[in-house]
Amino acid sequence: MKNRALTLYAFAYLAFLYVPVLVLPVFSFNNSEFIAFPLSGFTTRWYANLAGDSAMLHALGNSLKVGLVTSLLATMLGLSAAKAVTHYRLKGAGAALGFISLPLFVPDIVLGISLLLLLGAGGLPLSLAAVVLGHLLVCVPFALTVLVARFEGFDRNLEEASADLGENDWMTFRRVTFPLMLPGIVASLLLTFITSFDEFLIAYFLSGTEATLPVYIWGQLRFPARLPMVLALGALILTVSVALVMVAEYVRNLGVKKPMVGA
Amino acid sequence: MAVDRGRNLGKGYGLLAPTLVVMAMGLAAPLLLMLVTSLKSQNGISLTQDWTLAQYGAVLGRASYRSLFLRSVLISGAVTILTVALAYPIAYFVAFHARHKFVWLVALTIPFWTSYLLRVFAWKIILGFNGVINSALERLHLINQPLEFLLYNPFAVVVTLAHAWAAFAILPIYVSLEKIDRSLLEAAGDLGDSRLRRFLRVTLPLSMPGVIGAAILIFVPTTGDYVTPQLVGGAKGIMIANLIETQFNAVGNWPLGAALSLVSMAMVGAIALLFVASARAATKAAR
Amino acid sequence: MSFLAISQVSKAFGGSPVVDQVSLEVPRGEFFSLLGPSGCGKTTLLRMIAGFETPDSGTIAIDGEVMNRVPPHLRPTNMVFQSYAIFPHLNVFDNIAYGLRKLKLPKPALRARIEAMLATVRLEGLGNRAADQLSGGQRQRVALARALVREPKILLLDEPLGALDKRLREAMQIELRALQRKVGITFLLVTHDQEEALSLSDRVAVMESGKILQVAAPRELYERPANRAVADFIGEINFFHATMREIGPDSFSVNAGLLGVIQLPIANLVPGIKPGDHILLAIRPEHVLFAPEGLAGEIAAATFLGERSHFHVRIPGRSDPVAISGTVPPPGDAVHLQFPPERLIALPSRPN
Numbered sequence: 033m034k035n036r037a038l039t040l041y042a043f044a045y046l047a048f049l050y051v052p053v054l055v056l057p058v059f060s061f062n063n064s065e066f067i068a069f070p071l072s073g074f075t076t077r078w079y080a081n082l083a084g085d086s087a088m089l090h091a092l093g094n095s096l097k098v099g100l101v102t103s104l105l106a107t108m109l110g111l112s113a114a115k116a117v118t119h120y121r122l123k124g125a126g127a128a129l130g131f132i133s134l135p136l137f138v139p140d141i142v143l144g145i146s147l148l149l150l151l152g153a154g155g156l157p158l159s160l161a162a163v164v165l166g167h168l169l170v171c172v173p174f175a176l177t178v179l180v181a182r183f184e185g186f187d188r189n190l191e192e193a194s195a196d197l198g199e200n201d202w203m204t205f206r207r208v209t210f211p212l213m214l215p216g217i218v219a220s221l222l223l224t225f226i227t228s229f230d231e232f233l234i235a236y237f238l239s240g241t242e243a244t245l246p247v248y249i250w251g252q253l254r255f256p257a258r259l260p261m262v263l264a265l266g267a268l269i270l271t272v273s274v275a276l277v278m279v280a281e282y283v284r285n286l287g288v289k290k291p292m293v294g295a
Numbered sequence: 296m297a298v299d300r301g302r303n304l305g306k307g308y309g310l311l312a313p314t315l316v317v318m319a320m321g322l323a324a325p326l327l328l329m330l331v332t333s334l335k336s337q338n339g340i341s342l343t344q345d346w347t348l349a350q351y352g353a354v355l356g357r358a359s360y361r362s363l364f365l366r367s368v369l370i371s372g373a374v375t376i377l378t379v380a381l382a383y384p385i386a387y388f389v390a391f392h393a394r395h396k397f398v399w400l401v402a403l404t405i406p407f408w409t410s411y412l413l414r415v416f417a418w419k420i421i422l423g424f425n426g427v428i429n430s431a432l433e434r435l436h437l438i439n440q441p442l443e444f445l446l447y448n449p450f451a452v453v454v455t456l457a458h459a460w461a462a463f464a465i466l467p468i469y470v471s472l473e474k475i476d477r478s479l480l481e482a483a484g485d486l487g488d489s490r491l492r493r494f495l496r497v498t499l500p501l502s503m504p505g506v507i508g509a510a511i512l513i514f515v516p517t518t519g520d521y522v523t524p525q526l527v528g529g530a531k532g533i534m535i536a537n538l539i540e541t542q543f544n545a546v547g548n549w550p551l552g553a554a555l556s557l558v559s560m561a562m563v564g565a566i567a568l569l570f571v572a573s574a575r576a577a578t579k580a581a582r
Numbered sequence: 583m584s585f586l587a588i589s590q591v592s593k594a595f596g597g598s599p600v601v602d603q604v605s606l607e608v609p610r611g612e613f614f615s616l617l618g619p620s621g622c623g624k625t626t627l628l629r630m631i632a633g634f635e636t637p638d639s640g641t642i643a644i645d646g647e648v649m650n651r652v653p654p655h656l657r658p659t660n661m662v663f664q665s666y667a668i669f670p671h672l673n674v675f676d677n678i679a680y681g682l683r684k685l686k687l688p689k690p691a692l693r694a695r696i697e698a699m700l701a702t703v704r705l706e707g708l709g710n711r712a713a714d715q716l717s718g719g720q721r722q723r724v725a726l727a728r729a730l731v732r733e734p735k736i737l738l739l740d741e742p743l744g745a746l747d748k749r750l751r752e753a754m755q756i757e758l759r760a761l762q763r764k765v766g767i768t769f770l771l772v773t774h775d776q777e778e779a780l781s782l783s784d785r786v787a788v789m790e791s792g793k794i795l796q797v798a799a800p801r802e803l804y805e806r807p808a809n810r811a812v813a814d815f816i817g818e819i820n821f822f823h824a825t826m827r828e829i830g831p832d833s834f835s836v837n838a839g840l841l842g843v844i845q846l847p848i849a850n851l852v853p854g855i856k857p858g859d860h861i862l863l864a865i866r867p868e869h870v871l872f873a874p875e876g877l878a879g880e881i882a883a884a885t886f887l888g889e890r891s892h893f894h895v896r897i898p899g900r901s902d903p904v905a906i907s908g909t910v911p912p913p914g915d916a917v918h919l920q921f922p923p924e925r926l927i928a929l930p931s932r933p934n
Contacts, residue, residue, distance in 0.1 A: 035392055038384060038387070038388045038392060039388065039392065041384050041385065041388065042384075042385050042388040042389070042393075042399075045381065045384075045385045045461075046402060046403070048458070048461075049403065049406050049458070049461060049462075050406065052414070052417050052418055052421055052458060053406060053409065053413075053414060053417055055417045055420060055421055055427055056413065056416075056417055059420070059427075066425060067420045067423070067425075067426065067427065068425045068426060068427065068429070068430035069427065069430040069431045069433075069434050070430070070434055109313060109314040109317060110314070112310040112311070112313060112314060113310065113311050113314040113315075115310055116307045116308070116309075116310035116311035117311065119307065120304055120306070120307025120308075120310075121304075122304065122307050122308060122311065125311075128311055128315060131315065131318060132314060132315070132318050134318070134322060135318075135321075135322055137515060137516075138322070138326075138560070139515075139516055139518070139519025139520070139521075139536065139560070140519070140521070141519055141521045141536045141539055141540065141556070142326075142329075142519065142556050142560060143322070143325075145329070145539070145543050145552065145553075145556065146322075146325030146326050146328065146329045146556075147321065147325050148543065149325055149328045149329055149332055149549070149553070150324060150325040150328055153328055165317075165320075165321050166321070168317060168321060169318065169321045169322055172314060172317070172318065176314075187665055187667055189663045189664075189665050189667035190667050190669060190670075192634055192654070192661075192663070192667070193661070193663060193667035193669075193728075194669075194680070195633075195634075195653070195654045195655045196632060196633075196654055196655070196659075196660055196661045196681075196729075197655075197660065197680050197681030197728065197729075197732065198655050198656075198681045198683075198684055198732070199655055199681075199683075200653075200655055207680075208669060211671050212670070212671060223408070226408055227408075230408075230409065230410035230411065230412070230413075232410075232411065232412045232522060233521055233522065237543070246410065246412050249412065249413075249416075250412065253416065253526070259420075262416070266410070266413045266416065266417075269409075269410055269413060270409050270410070270413060273408055273409045273410065274405055274408075274409065277405050277408040277409075278401070278405070281401050285397070
């Protein structure tokens, strides 16, 4: 009895999580500029319009650039920090990890404006490079979490066994460490990319004239006529994000006994 | 065990260094700068040379600011309670009754990885005057006029934030429930407890660390949220972050903005610590 | 010069010594065990021989060459890890062939060598099996094969049978012994299981707190432990407090309290004890006898162990019961015990 009610609750909860988000794709095919019931017929014109929107495409390009650079840098930094902390008994490792994870506890707005102050003090312009730095702050902790978990689930003896069997540090890394870490690395790249791609507030403060896609969308929100197009764009972004996350979670758990989920 | 215990510690620190440097540059230095800025005044387009506590005086002195702080804390508090309360049953479900736990967990966390901005925007069009809910209810002839209380007020902010942060609450609670040794529950049953009693006497107390963790995880960031109040809060629902943003864009009073930021962080931090400390004390007293 | 020569090796972690001035010599082809409780330093010593830890002082030499500065991948040793450390992303064949990469063997030669090794460890036909589809016993054999195929001068084994259940463990012990005899390589085994050490080894070093207590063949360890710690660790034993009286050329006498004054053969005396010293008399349970007369006591517990029975006998005036096994007691609980003098060993009463 309790199970039945609880199970119903679980599915209802799942619906509560997903249905509001589904509004975007549903109304993106609606043949009307008003986002209201009743639906006025099916159309794909909002999607077609996207292809011709050069400002949007430019912002998309910026987001891709920032996302790729951020994910690569965040994963590299996360990788070296994760290896340092799991392979060596370093004093203050806990404090270092805490420090690196600190941005997760600071509101994005504070991260954004404090970096703004830094740029101002250094005489540096607002730019996509600044956005990358801001995004690194929030992405490195994620990369670190994924990679530390992967390292910890990694039998340390495996590298010793490789050395025992005649391989030096570099060959051990190539033949044992890297192949076994690869799923974690791929998952980290995907998750940090999505985080950077979807990030709005820090980019809003730091991007200056080169808008990222979320900043572009924000700018469009005040024009009611542009809303359906925003829905179409949003629906596309959501679909891609979900696909990437599913791939990332699948990859993250390759060859691992206890599944790891979430951040 | 198999950890390099002495040799090559230098290598270890070397590997850790770049990450620490980047984080120091991106977080420590800017925050320090913010502290410095908060102790100055805006003079035209630049800052004055002298140090002053005037900003802090303004922040703590103005009644409108104080009430804004209060509102932000209350909204976050409501969001926290709502989210945690709704998340506990599902975390319990996945921990104890679900057969494909991994699938459930992924399904529950996927929405978290999608664009936050888009999710808030979705709520805006759902709750709007001519939005999804209103037009649906009108179409079904359940109401004659659109409901006005749905959007541009604290209610909308709370609903939107609760939806956005749901996943954050589920995971910590799930983890602490999962860790509970099932044989403890069997022992309780063996010693005469009914299912409900067993839950109240064993499961709930043991899952408290997860609940407390979830509460902090939600409370701290939501007090500083910008996007949701800006899009769905209207004049009645704006929070601290919106005020801070105006200091940096429209108004141009950076020192005041910096002071507002630091004060709000300190306040939220203090509340969080107080909460954790009293929760711990309450758990100990209950033993 | 011995094949493996460990000379005054010490290692400390964070100020506390884990291996304390240990010296050992192991000849070529021997099955040698390091035996001791957890934390006694045996695994650290093994890892120093493998090259994963560096001694703070002392030298380790293999076949005449000092190894202290040689990194693990260049040493003529190979190790079987406690967790087996089977590479999860490689199948059985590739796991075993892993260490042969540098030899750059042509494919047919490589295949032949691996197949031969698979046969040696009785895993024929499993070359294509994935690592995560192996049972515990199979993983252990893959780990062995992987190490042996490199033909090391010394094979190091770190508690290799700990993860197996009792029956499998006993079967593997027999196989391991046969394997060592067959390949003729020096085996160095680390274990906390004294039965394992005694049944497999040519010689055993008993360790405690970083020091070697005694190095001897299993029989000698059992019958002539050098001190209380070794006697206690190996098998079960009864202790009696006594005082040394006189030491003569063929025999010595002791004042053994409840047992009275006894004359014992000189062979049963551990060197270094002087008249007047407090000593311990030790006797194994299977050497204690039920008799019509002797030390009086009462059976407190009896355990049926299949091929023998084991009893605890309470003696008035003595806090610990005496353990006696093997013989058949007379009916009733009141018994008398006899302690044949030739079976009593005299040990120093200080622990080591």
